[in-house]
Amino acid sequence: MQTTCRQHADNLPRPESSVYQNARARQDISRVSREELEDRFLRLHEETLLLKQTIHQQDDKIKKLGTKLMRFGEDRRRMEQLAAGWRSSLCPRVS
Template identity: 90%
Template sequence: MSTLLDETAADVPVRDITVNLSRLAAGTQDSYQNARARQDISRVSREELEDRYLRLHEETLLLKQHIHKQDDKIKKLGTKLMRLVKDRGRMEQLAAGGAQPVSRVRDVEMEEMMEELQEKVRGLQAENEGLKQRLLVAKQQLINSQTRRPSPYGRVQSRVNSGLRKLRDDSPSPPQTRPKSELQIILEGGVKPPTGQLPRYGHSLLEEARAEIRNL
């Protein structure tokens, strides 16, 4: 059985599949460190993680404020350097005999004053931004502390007020009626006592009439 050989097989480019051991070792080490860090984080409670996050956030804000202060110092030093260069140029011109006009000197002073005011404004803006960030962190800490604190009324069941008792209480009480006397019954009903009983009940009816008049 004859075999066919390709003469151009040796000219075909072959991909280099050699493994870079240093990269592989670095990748395995990073993955191991990440897995170890995840295991450590899973053992920490959520409250502690929140505290760590807030602490890191506050430290980051402090570092940002420090960076802003350093930037302001660098700008101030640059401004002072520019002033020194201008003053040196003016001194050289005065020494050479070419005095500057008064208006030019005043313009330079106004520019210096404007630069100082701009520096103060930038410093106040940076300070205001830092205070805002601190206020946000304080609000977040307050919210977290309130969510963690158990409510003293958490176990008390809510009661729904149907309003029936209130309606009963608000409803006007019926007027209390006094028992009617025999005289009122006789006068309202128009019933006349028998003539034979007038001497017997006359005194009692008179006393009841007097009592009714006193009550009125």
């Protein structure tokens, strides 16, 4: 399979890549007012707190579902044991 110049060009970093965006953002910080930077910081901080709260809620839900699943498994095993005991009492082995 031959590679074309176009394929090589697609692999080269472009100015809009994250590395270039980060460099531009660092340069642009000096041009942004303090109030705007504080607003951005507070917005990101609030977003982080909301994400942490969501993660905590999801962790709690996962724990509850895991416990529920374990109980279902235990209940199933008990039911199978009861069913096996019930069957054996109905059909005793003939020696």
